[in-house]
Amino acid sequence: MQNSLINCSDSHMRRCFELAMGGDGLVSPNPLVGALLVKNGKIIGEGFHVESGQHHAEVNTINSVKGSIEGSTLYCNLEPCCHTNKRTPPCTDLIISRGISRVVISNLDPNPLVSGRGVERLRQAGIEVSVGLLEEKGHLLNEVFFKYITTKRPFVHLKVAQTIDGRIATSSGHSKWITNQSSRARVHQLRAKYDAICVGRETLNLDNPQLTVRLDPPYRGKAPYRVILGNPNKMNLDSRVFNDSLADRTIVACSDVELSKLNLTARNLLESRNVKFIEIDETRKGKIDWAKLIARLGECMITSLFIEGGSGIYSDLISNRLVDRLSIFIAPKVFGSGKNWLQYTDIDRVEDSIGFMIEDVKTFDQQILVEMLPLNKE
Numbered sequence: 282m283q284n285s286l287i288n289c290s291d292s293h294m295r296r297c298f299e300l301a302m303g304g305d306g307l308v309s310p311n312p313l314v315g316a317l318l319v320k321n322g323k324i325i326g327e328g329f330h331v332e333s334g335q336h337h338a339e340v341n342t343i344n345s346v347k348g349s350i351e352g353s354t355l356y357c358n359l360e361p362c363c364h365t366n367k368r369t370p371p372c373t374d375l376i377i378s379r380g381i382s383r384v385v386i387s388n389l390d391p392n393p394l395v396s397g398r399g400v401e402r403l404r405q406a407g408i409e410v411s412v413g414l415l416e417e418k419g420h421l422l423n424e425v426f427f428k429y430i431t432t433k434r435p436f437v438h439l440k441v442a443q444t445i446d447g448r449i450a451t452s453s454g455h456s457k458w459i460t461n462q463s464s465r466a467r468v469h470q471l472r473a474k475y476d477a478i479c480v481g482r483e484t485l486n487l488d489n490p491q492l493t494v495r496l497d498p499p500y501r502g503k504a505p506y507r508v509i510l511g512n513p514n515k516m517n518l519d520s521r522v523f524n525d526s527l528a529d530r531t532i533v534a535c536s537d538v539e540l541s542k543l544n545l546t547a548r549n550l551l552e553s554r555n556v557k558f559i560e561i562d563e564t565r566k567g568k569i570d571w572a573k574l575i576a577r578l579g580e581c582m583i584t585s586l587f588i589e590g591g592s593g594i595y596s597d598l599i600s601n602r603l604v605d606r607l608s609i610f611i612a613p614k615v616f617g618s619g620k621n622w623l624q625y626t627d628i629d630r631v632e633d634s635i636g637f638m639i640e641d642v643k644t645f646d647q648q649i650l651v652e653m654l655p656l657n658k659e
């Protein structure tokens with residue numbers, strides 16, 4: 282009996298995670314939250330946070346029920362909010378006023394404005410609250426939110442498309458396409474989750490990528506910022522990211538020294554297209570410190586960053602242990618020579634290697650996708 286109760290709770294929480302994913306890519310800077318109401322052993326209502334600025338999951342769930350919800354149990358993957366410092370009223374007040382008798386939560390909200398206070402408020406009102414059901418899975422679901430809310434730095438997800446011999450381009454720099462259409466469709470789904478996509482100046486000039494999300498609703502119209510890192514004097518100004526209808530979503534990130542050398546014509550041209558600039562003080566010739574850039578992007582409310590290469594960018598981020606998630610798409614082909622996905626690192630000894638934990642391996646349409654998380658990340 283006890284076991285079946287636990288399994289039932291587990292499946293309710295898993296359903297909350299599933300519901301929460303309905304807001305994936307649409308709720309930033311908010312968390313992904315799903316909720317459901319159970320009364321007399323039956324699910325009587327469900328809901329999720331659909332878009333930032335709109336109702337929270339608890340409100341949508343409560344509103345989805347026509348009859349009384351008194352005495353019901355609310356399952357919710359994140360602690361209900363209790364603060365008034367936002368556009369929507371506190372969910373704890375609604376839960377209390379509608380006579381819900383029990384609340385089951387996966388994660389406490391690390392937002393300092395909530396952080397245990399929501400649970401406290403519910404308990405003070407006589408509601409039974411359990412915290413920590415499938416906590417790790419809940420944390421993974423909201424990896425972006427948890428990182429941003431606790432550090433004010435964007436979550437960094439690095440994606441590589443490589444051959445089985447680890448090449449991301451041939452020796453002439455040709456890389457279109459290493460992986461097939463099925464992999465590229467998945468990349469569009471990944472892009473849709475993120476606030477910004479980043480590539481290096483070489484990739485811009487060689488590949489002229491669009492860096493857009495080309496998907497059906499609800500993602501149609503979703504336009505992550507496109508961060509181009511490098512010397513603006515060397516960037517091809519005819520590139521699509523500076524000339525398409527989303528040019529105002531393009532950010533050139535460069536050293537203060539290189540930006541000061543940008544000729545007026547180029548600067549006027551980019552500014553006329555509303556291209557933004559982020560300048561960071563130069564650390565070594567033309568190069569900026571990634572940690573500073575990440576912090577600056579966080580200040581711009583960019584909560585997540587999807588890195589699409591090339592090897593210069595990958596090498597810096599891996600060497601500096603700044604990667605939060607790594608996705609490697611592998612196509613079953615070899616180039617023999619060509620560009621490795623990592624150009625350099627600071628590793629001399631095996632015991633100093635940078636370790637990852639394999640989270641998932643998928644095979645589909647003759648492609649392999651390996652999802653990894655860094656080990657021992659501070």
Ligand SMILES: NC(=O)c1ccc[n+]([C@@H]2O[C@H](COP(=O)([O-])OP(=O)(O)OC[C@H]3O[C@@H](n4cnc5c(N)ncnc54)[C@H](OP(=O)(O)O)[C@@H]3O)[C@@H](O)[C@H]2O)c1
Nearest residue numbers: 442450456481482483484511512568569590591592593594
């Ligand atoms: N298969 C894949 O997944 C994939 C993905 C992307 C790219 N690619 C391929 O990879 C190749 C390009 O890779 P790449 O390594 O040559 O170049 P890259 O990483 O795209 O760009 C390197 C440039 O980025 C800028 N940069 C890097 N770190 C910087 C820092 N800390 N501060 C300021 N600027 C910085 C520098 O630009 P400046 O020189 O202007 O200072 C540097 O030369 C292309 O062949 C492309 O097709 C493959």
